[in-house]
Amino acid sequence: QVQLVEAGGGLVQPGGSLRLSCAASGRTFSRYAMGWFRQAPGKEREFVAAISRSGFVYYADSVKGRFTISRDNTKNTVFLQMRSLKPEDTAAYYCAASTPGGAAAREEGGYDYWGQGTQVTVSS
Numbered sequence: 001q002v003q004l005v006e007a008g009g010g011l012v013q014p015g016g017s018l019r020l021s022c023a024a025s026g027r028t029f030s031r032y033a034m035g036w037f038r039q040a041p042g043k044e045r046e047f048v049a050a051i052s053r054s055g056f057v058y059y060a061d062s063v064k065g066r067f068t069i070s071r072d073n074t075k076n077t078v079f080l081q082m083r084s085l086k087p088e089d090t091a092a093y094y095c096a097a098s099t100p101g102g103a104a105a106r107e108e109g110g111y112d113y114w115g116q117g118t119q120v121t122v123s124s
Contacts, residue, residue, distance in 0.1 A: 001095045002026055002113040009093060009118030012085055014123070020080040022095030022115055029076040033104040035111055036069060036080045038091035038120075045094070049070075049080060050104035058104055085122045092117040 008020040022034070035050040049069040050058045051120070058070050068081040078095060096111035105111065 002029075002032065004095050004097060004113055004115035005106050005110065006093065006095050006115045006118040008014060009120045011121045011123065013124050014085060014087060014122055015082045016085050017081070018085065018120060019083065020095075020120070021117060022078045022080075022094055024097060026076070028100060029082045031100040032113075033102050033110075033123040034071060034078040035098075035100040035106075036070075036078075036093060037108065038093045039090045039117075040087075040088075040091040043091075043110060046108045047108075048093070049077065050106065052104040053101075056104065058106065060106075078087075082120070085120075087122045090120060092119050 003025040006022045023075050033052050036048040037045050038048050039045040047053045051069045071078045087104045095115045097113040099112050
């Protein structure tokens with residue numbers, strides 16, 4: 001069982017930056033692929049970024065070049081650095097963990113554990 005707690009959301013102006021973090025419980029964090037998803041009001045949850053156990057990264061086209069996913073296995077934490085934020089990035093952001101030994105995935109079904117979400121609002 002893995003518990004995930006996101007932090008770092010907030011209100012930011014267009015063009016600004018935010019850094020989200022997701023802290024995981026347990027001693028085997030390095031065994032999990034991690035992902036970030038987001039859900040805007042009235043829309044389905046969508047893939048944002050993922051990082052494999054070995055550090056390979058994957059991004060949605062809409063955030064490529066602006067967002068960076070990373071992980072610190074010594075701190076059981078995954079990060080999402082967001083730059084050049086746009087109003088359309090406004091959403092609740094969720095981190096997710098795969099099954100132990102699982103691969104990074106773009107689909108929600110590839111993840112077994114989810115955080116409670118943190119709100120990101122991009123507005124002037």
